[in-house]
Amino acid sequence: MSLPLLIFMVVLLTPLVTATWRLSVWGLAFQGGLLAWMAVGRLHELSLDSAIALGDLGLLRGLVAPLILYLVLTRLGTPERVESIPANLLSWTMAGGLVLVAFRFAQQSGLAGEGLGATHLAVATTALLLGFFILATRREPLSQIFGLLRIENAIALFELASAHEPPAPVRLALSGIYLATVLTFVSFLVRFSGRRNPSHPPEEVLL
Amino acid sequence: MTSASTLSGALPAPAPAPAPASTPVPWSVVAFAAGAVLLAMAAGALALVPDGTLLNGTVVVDATSRLFLVLIDVVGAGIALYIWGRLHAEPRLAEYIAGWVGAAALFLVFSNLAVLSNHLLLGWAFLEATTLAAVPLIRFRGTKASLDAAWRYLVFSGLGLALVFLGFACLARSLETAGAAVSFELESLARARATGDGWWRLGIALTVLGYGTKLGLVPMFAWLPDTYDSAPPATTSLLAAVQSNVALLGLVRVVQIARVHDSDLVSFELIALGVATMVVASFGIIVSTRYKRLLGYASMNHAGVIAIGLGLGGEAAYGVVVYVVSNAVIKAILFLSAGKIQAHYRSEEIKDVSGLVKQLPYSGLFFMVGTFALLGLPPFGSFVGELIIMSGLVGRELFVVFVAFAAALTVSFVATGRSMFPMIWGTSRPGLDRPRIPFLAVLPKFIFVALLLAIGLYVPTSINELFRQVAASVGGR
Numbered sequence: 197m198s199l200p201l202l203i204f205m206v207v208l209l210t211p212l213v214t215a216t217w218r219l220s221v222w223g224l225a226f227q228g229g230l231l232a233w234m235a236v237g238r239l240h241e242l243s244l245d246s247a248i249a250l251g252d253l254g255l256l257r258g259l260v261a262p263l264i265l266y267l268v269l270t271r272l273g274t275p276e277r278v279e280s281i282p283a284n285l286l287s288w289t290m291a292g293g294l295v296l297v298a299f300r301f302a303q304q305s306g307l308a309g310e311g312l313g314a315t316h317l318a319v320a321t322t323a324l325l326l327g328f329f330i331l332a333t334r335r336e337p338l339s340q341i342f343g344l345l346r347i348e349n350a351i352a353l354f355e356l357a358s359a360h361e362p363p364a365p366v367r368l369a370l371s372g373i374y375l376a377t378v379l380t381f382v383s384f385l386v387r388f389s390g391r392r393n394p395s396h397p398p399e400e401v402l403l
Numbered sequence: 404m405t406s407a408s409t410l411s412g413a414l415p416a417p418a419p420a421p422a423p424a425s426t427p428v429p430w431s432v433v434a435f436a437a438g439a440v441l442l443a444m445a446a447g448a449l450a451l452v453p454d455g456t457l458l459n460g461t462v463v464v465d466a467t468s469r470l471f472l473v474l475i476d477v478v479g480a481g482i483a484l485y486i487w488g489r490l491h492a493e494p495r496l497a498e499y500i501a502g503w504v505g506a507a508a509l510f511l512v513f514s515n516l517a518v519l520s521n522h523l524l525l526g527w528a529f530l531e532a533t534t535l536a537a538v539p540l541i542r543f544r545g546t547k548a549s550l551d552a553a554w555r556y557l558v559f560s561g562l563g564l565a566l567v568f569l570g571f572a573c574l575a576r577s578l579e580t581a582g583a584a585v586s587f588e589l590e591s592l593a594r595a596r597a598t599g600d601g602w603w604r605l606g607i608a609l610t611v612l613g614y615g616t617k618l619g620l621v622p623m624f625a626w627l628p629d630t631y632d633s634a635p636p637a638t639t640s641l642l643a644a645v646q647s648n649v650a651l652l653g654l655v656r657v658v659q660i661a662r663v664h665d666s667d668l669v670s671f672e673l674i675a676l677g678v679a680t681m682v683v684a685s686f687g688i689i690v691s692t693r694y695k696r697l698l699g700y701a702s703m704n705h706a707g708v709i710a711i712g713l714g715l716g717g718e719a720a721y722g723v724v725v726y727v728v729s730n731a732v733i734k735a736i737l738f739l740s741a742g743k744i745q746a747h748y749r750s751e752e753i754k755d756v757s758g759l760v761k762q763l764p765y766s767g768l769f770f771m772v773g774t775f776a777l778l779g780l781p782p783f784g785s786f787v788g789e790l791i792i793m794s795g796l797v798g799r800e801l802f803v804v805f806v807a808f809a810a811a812l813t814v815s816f817v818a819t820g821r822s823m824f825p826m827i828w829g830t831s832r833p834g835l836d837r838p839r840i841p842f843l844a845v846l847p848k849f850i851f852v853a854l855l856l857a858i859g860l861y862v863p864t865s866i867n868e869l870f871r872q873v874a875a876s877v878g879g880r
Binding site: 307309310324340344348354359362369376377381383388396400402 | 486489493495496498499500503522524525528529531532535538542543544545546550553554557558561562565568569572575576579580585587601602605635636637638742745746749
């Protein structure tokens with residue numbers, strides 16, 4: 197297993213057992229940074245398309261999105277403890293089981309091949325399954341946000357194996373959508389916290 | 404005590420008197436309505452443009468994009484005119500409507516771009532953009548229920564669209580493995596030398612599952628009844644009649660690409676998802692006590708019928724096209740009428756609404772016609788569509804599926820009728836005045852009803868040809 201993939205695995209698993217939102221946000225930031233590191237390692241030549249892709253991974257996923265989350269959560273005074281998965285032995289065992297399933301899948305499915313090693317596929321599958329596991333076990337919006345962003349990063353990790361780069365306008369559109377999604381998540385966090393409640397029509401005024 | 408007086412006692416205060424006709428409608432609403440009507444006219448004008456791509460291959464003009472564009476824009480224009488009518492009836496909305504109208508305008512623009520996109524990834528991005536634009540539309544009322552529903556909608560949509568994106572990545576991997584050039588332009592994908600390997604099949608399956616989430620197919624349907632129930636009716640109309648068709652177009656594009664190489668690829672998956680969805684939706688209809696929630700489950704039921712028809716292909720494909728067009732119009736009629744009913748009765752409970760045809764003659768009539776079409780009665784297009792799909796099931800000798808299909812339809816027919824017929828013909832509630840209805844508020848629904856009847860009774864040759872071309876593109880004959 198390459199060093200970035202190994203660190204990626206650690207970054208995936210650590211926030212599951214520490215159960216603080218700060219570490220989850222740091223985890224997302226590290227994931228973005230590691231994705232950018234791996235993308236640089238696979239870079240043959242720097243073009244506009246690859247520069248935009250690097251910006252998407254390193255700047256947007258590694259810096260901007262986690263920073264927005266961090267600032268908003270700090271300002272909202274969110275309690276430190278936010279579980280990504282239920283903090284009990286059963287959940288941790290199930291998470292460990294999902295890691296095993298992902299590695300078995302990567303080795304035995306026959307899908308790994310040129311450009312996509314079995315370990316790379318295994319780590320991407322692990323990230324995906326753990327994202328689903330978070331969504332399946334937590335109802336709090338913040339945990340679900342972490343789950344969804346982990347899934348987004350898992351797909352980005354899987355995509356890294358491909359030599360195909362979407363054209364620059366498409367990549368920009370995808371990055372824009374990612375940023376807009378994070379901002380929409382944040383707007384929900386603010387509303388759920390009750391800090392800001394924009395004016396809404398009275399109940400008897402119906403659209 | 405009569406049943407009517409019992410009903411009256413259980414209800415909140417009657418609707419406030421209609422506003423004076425001189426109250427001006429905000430410019431934002433006028434601009435939105437004008438823009439939506441212009442979009443509908445532009446969509447119609449696309450019929451004059453020959454098949455091919457425009458703007459350096461960015462925009463695709465073919466039978467599928469023409470049909471879906473006209474469909475969503477005609478319905479969108481109807482909803483915009485309904486909003487105009489609502490502002491006449493409820494001028495207090497003017498203070499709050501600007502945000503809704505802005506988001507709805509973005510929603511319609513992104514929907515159009517998604518339909519016209521010649522690039523699967525770009526189409527995906529625009530569909531995701533419609534999802535984000537729909538969030539403020541759903542939480543417009545600002546209640547806890549609407550906020551929760553909007554959140555659930557966002558999470559499920561995000562998850563579904565992430566699966567679609569993962570599916571695209573698998574398709575790219577398959578093409579790379581086969582040594583083919585990777586491009587997500589529609590024509591390139593259809594021409595690509597796909598091997599139909601594991602990545603290809605996995606990619607197609609994930610995209611079907613992901614788009615299925617946006618359509619409300621099992622297993623990730625839980626967002627739909629909540630969202631349709633909690634959102635304002637105009638928003639629900641946009642989701643049910645516009646966004647679901649944009650998502651369906653994404654599914655149709657994937658099926659078109661898959662069937663170039665293998666005419667039976669994802670047939671089983673689509674049929675299985677469709678049957679499971681119809682069964683779940685039928686139970687949902689039985690237990691629904693709120694009419695918008697019931698309509699939400701009925702929408703799921705329709706998505707199931709469409710999935711089965713798409714899975715079958717062959718003769719059933721034409722039935723799917725007829726059914727899709729009818730369905731968009733039916734949902735627009737029913738949800739917009741539901742908005743009028745909700746505003747009049749101040750309740751979303753089925754038990755609180757009775758005697759619509761006497762109390763609200765126009766909305767009652769539209770609700771009645773919409774319900775008949777929803778139930779698949781002749782002479783509406785939904786009847787024709789269901790009949791063709793059922794004959795497709797018999798033609799393919801899928802008798803078990805046929806029995807499940809017919810049973811689910813029967814259960815939902817009886818359960819829907821049991822809930823809705825008393826709403827339409829029950830004893831009308833005393834104490835509520837018949838409101839004045841502005842012409843603009845009923846005009847779109849009259850047009851929708853005319854369209855609905857036309858689809859069932861007489862389809863002009865040119866439109867029928869368009870239907871056939873779309874059906875042929877998904878494996879129809």
